[in-house]
Amino acid sequence: MAQTRAQARTQARDADGDGGNPRGLHFLTELANTVHEDPDAGAADLQALLDRHGGPPFRLTDTDARELREATAHVIAVLSTDDPDLAAEAINDLLDRHPARPRLVRLPGRPWSLHTRAPADAGLAHWLLSTAALALGLWLSERGGCAWGRCAAPGCERFFVDTGRRTPQRYCTPRCATRVRVAAHRAQRA
Ligand SMILES: [Zn+2]
Numbered sequence: 001m002a003q004t005r006a007q008a009r010t011q012a013r014d015a016d017g018d019g020g021n022p023r024g025l026h027f028l029t030e031l032a033n034t035v036h037e038d039p040d041a042g043a044a045d046l047q048a049l050l051d052r053h054g055g056p057p058f059r060l061t062d063t064d065a066r067e068l069r070e071a072t073a074h075v076i077a078v079l080s081t082d083d084p085d086l087a088a089e090a091i092n093d094l095l096d097r098h099p100a101r102p103r104l105v106r107l108p109g110r111p112w113s114l115h116t117r118a119p120a121d122a123g124l125a126h127w128l129l130s131t132a133a134l135a136l137g138l139w140l141s142e143r144g145g146c147a148w149g150r151c152a153a154p155g156c157e158r159f160f161v162d163t164g165r166r167t168p169q170r171y172c173t174p175r176c177a178t179r180v181r182v183a184a185h186r187a188q189r190a
Pocket of ligand 1: 171172173
């Protein structure tokens with residue numbers, strides 16, 4: 001899992017938790033959904049997920065995959081709470097155990113922004129949880145609450161990041177929202 005400087009930059013970019021484009025948070029919710037839906041998600045599935053999100057190009061072994069799944073349980077615990085005090089406590093605990101060592105980084109063509117800087121040999125759990133703690137902590141502090149949730153559509157329990165500014169988001173995707181609306185409309189007509 002040795003990292004080059006370019007890989008470290010990729011990693012820093014993925015930790016980005018800025019409000020307009022909470023890219024790191026979308027990675028975290030997709031990881032949480034993958035592991036929640038398939039508690040035995042293998043190295044190939046998790047590798048594909050990391051690659052899709054421009055994560056560090058680790059070549060995951062089966063042991064890495066297990067470490068990543070176990071670490072993801074801590075992310076799921078935070079995403080499962082809608083109480084900001086409890087979420088803050090859980091995130092602070094992660095920050096204590098997996099210090100994010102934040103640095104301001106200036107990526108090409110972008111303004112200065114805050115990123116985690118995990119040591120190259122820290123291991124996957126540390127990489128994930130330091131990244132998650134910083135991204136979730138910044139998001140919670142910026143939004144003043146748990147701007148994430150779980151889909152309210154029947155049969156769907158997917159986590160989502162609530163990027164809306166007005167009404168709280170209830171569904172993971174427009175698809176689930178439409179499904180619920182159509183079902184309610186049919187029930188009304190029946
Ligand atoms: Zn859904």
